[in-house]
Amino acid sequence: MDSKVSESPSNWVMTRPRSRYHLYALLLIPCLLLGSLAGHRRYYYAISNPDIDFSASSCAQVDALYPQSSKNTGLWEEFGQMLGTDEFKELAIGKLSGLIQIPSESYDNMPPPGQDSRWETMGLVHDYLVAEFPLINKTFSLAKVNTYGLIYEWTGTNSSLKPYILAAHQDVVPVNPETVSTWTHPPYSGFFDGESIWGRGASDDKASLTAIMLTLETLIKKDWTPERTIVLAFGFDEEASGIYGAKYLGKALEETYGRDAFAFIVDEGGGFKDVYGTIFATPGVAEKGHADIKLEVTSPGGHSSVPPVHTTIGYLASLITEFEKNPYPVELARDTVPYDNLVCMAAHSRDIPHSLKRAIFRSGHSNAALHRVEKDFVLQDKFYSSLVGTTQAVDIVSGGVKSNALPESAFAIINHRINTLSSVNETAARDTQTITSLARSLNLTLKAFGEDVIPESFYTTSHCSSQSSSTSSSKGHIELSLAFNHELEPAPRTPTSGKDSKPWDFLSGTIKATYYSHRAQGIKAETTATKGDDVNFDVEDEKKIIVSPGMSTGNTDTKYYWNLTRHIFRYNHKNAAYGSEIATGVHTVNENIPLDHYLEIIRFFTTLIMNADEAEVF
Numbered sequence: 001m002d003s004k005v006s007e008s009p010s011n012w013v014m015t016r017p018r019s020r021y022h023l024y025a026l027l028l029i030p031c032l033l034l035g036s037l038a039g040h041r042r043y044y045y046a047i048s049n050p051d052i053d054f055s056a057s058s059c060a061q062v063d064a065l066y067p068q069s070s071k072n073t074g075l076w077e078e079f080g081q082m083l084g085t086d087e088f089k090e091l092a093i094g095k096l097s098g099l100i101q102i103p104s105e106s107y108d109n110m111p112p113p114g115q116d117s118r119w120e121t122m123g124l125v126h127d128y129l130v131a132e133f134p135l136i137n138k139t140f141s142l143a144k145v146n147t148y149g150l151i152y153e154w155t156g157t158n159s160s161l162k163p164y165i166l167a168a169h170q171d172v173v174p175v176n177p178e179t180v181s182t183w184t185h186p187p188y189s190g191f192f193d194g195e196s197i198w199g200r201g202a203s204d205d206k207a208s209l210t211a212i213m214l215t216l217e218t219l220i221k222k223d224w225t226p227e228r229t230i231v232l233a234f235g236f237d238e239e240a241s242g243i244y245g246a247k248y249l250g251k252a253l254e255e256t257y258g259r260d261a262f263a264f265i266v267d268e269g270g271g272f273k274d275v276y277g278t279i280f281a282t283p284g285v286a287e288k289g290h291a292d293i294k295l296e297v298t299s300p301g302g303h304s305s306v307p308p309v310h311t312t313i314g315y316l317a318s319l320i321t322e323f324e325k326n327p328y329p330v331e332l333a334r335d336t337v338p339y340d341n342l343v344c345m346a347a348h349s350r351d352i353p354h355s356l357k358r359a360i361f362r363s364g365h366s367n368a369a370l371h372r373v374e375k376d377f378v379l380q381d382k383f384y385s386s387l388v389g390t391t392q393a394v395d396i397v398s399g400g401v402k403s404n405a406l407p408e409s410a411f412a413i414i415n416h417r418i419n420t421l422s423s424v425n426e427t428a429a430r431d432t433q434t435i436t437s438l439a440r441s442l443n444l445t446l447k448a449f450g451e452d453v454i455p456e457s458f459y460t461t462s463h464c465s466s467q468s469s470s471t472s473s474s475k476g477h478i479e480l481s482l483a484f485n486h487e488l489e490p491a492p493r494t495p496t497s498g499k500d501s502k503p504w505d506f507l508s509g510t511i512k513a514t515y516y517s518h519r520a521q522g523i524k525a526e527t528t529a530t531k532g533d534d535v536n537f538d539v540e541d542e543k544k545i546i547v548s549p550g551m552s553t554g555n556t557d558t559k560y561y562w563n564l565t566r567h568i569f570r571y572n573h574k575n576a577a578y579g580s581e582i583a584t585g586v587h588t589v590n591e592n593i594p595l596d597h598y599l600e601i602i603r604f605f606t607t608l609i610m611n612a613d614e615a616e617v618f
Ligand SMILES: *[C@@H]1O[C@H](CO)[C@@H](O)[C@H](O)[C@H]1NC(C)=O
Pocket: 130, 131, 134, 137, 138
């Protein structure tokens, strides 16, 4: 995942450690009870009314989806058995370890490929893929895009089936040289200690890339052929915003295959995790937008021995303070992914506190209940609040060049992550509004996104009615503008219900089949549990996996793939809680992936590929 955007995989919805949920549970119950005692009559009604109105559309679940055709079932079972053999494990460890040993780091603000030798490690990744996956090299066509972007195609036999994309990225977040000595095993060793494979990229995102390649290589070896065309898209600067990789891959894919040409895309993203006693998988089906806004103050310079009351830096400081005094509101809204996620939790978590569960159910039609959930749950959690609201963070500030010269200009960059119901324009408008009245009281003119909001005439005409208005003028100028030209609207949402949700159902079923078959005992739970909206759980449910719409606070390479399909899933089939007590190591020291987790990812892709070949519905 993009380093600047999501610092850890725990950023995915519903991926917080269970212990913290329990803490909330403890905090929440007294809150709600106190609320009702204090005379919130409507709410009191909600929690005292045992008839929970839980509509059928609330997080309906599909059954596990296993490959069914005669072509696939036998091979799928054989593949599953093979995952348990020492021979296959050794092969799989070797492929991932070798890829980790190539330090394919990407950095922010790099010049394009060809103009910076640091990109050359990506060439080593290509050589490695060719050498280690010879059957893919023979069977797939390969196009290189902007030197290091890779598009592989395995052409299916039935061209009337829409192809699909499996995406991953070749690059990794740089290892901070100062931390190398603190790694248990060196970051580019790819060391296998009998349990885990260690090194930068082990988890993000080389396990996925290797699992995709190894699954396909094995299928070719077994003489399997696809009916539906399979496309692989591997970017090489995902950790640096994808501006040379995915951006070009997205264009090339659209040119080659056309708009909306793909059945679905699976890229990295949310995994699965225990939430209040039930395992939830949370494929990302939306992404926030972002915008970096430049706030610049200019005023006449001069010698600092005769200074004005405020320099541009002083003005800038006041303006920044004004921003921080006015954070964006966090408003939980229905028809958003975080909300649907809460509904899934209420519908399916075994141990969710009853009061919270009821409040969430009520919130479907009661605004009072919705606000209660917002106040007592969302606002209590920094991660959830960030997901729901637009965020702002002043990340860069600059001004002044010399200690005896007045700074003629000073600026700050405000980074925003835009909530899925908002837009870049709405964010720009809100920022303008935040500082307009302060700008007036400071006697500064303001131009925001090309528009003169407070022109010079505001000061030179009659507004300043006191004494000699003819001599007054502004003290300086503020300009708000979009910085860096890389603003992004919130992503279109992948359908997860209704008539367009077939790909979602297919993915959900595939996740369940993978999860249960990897833990053979789980199959029983799935087959004996009631389908659909069962609110009451029995013991078997302990082993269930529920699939819920998910979302991260950050972005993936898929931000350049919107035109290719409406069905984008950001999902890694792995335990997102792994190592949360001892730091998983994604983007930090000691990144590693347990062998068993990696094998389960291979099982996921095998199941996905076979299921996709059978699904005639999309
Ligand atoms: C990969 O394929 C190319 C042709 O597409 C061929 O020239 C090359 O020898 C192959 N490499 C390996 C290792 O099979």
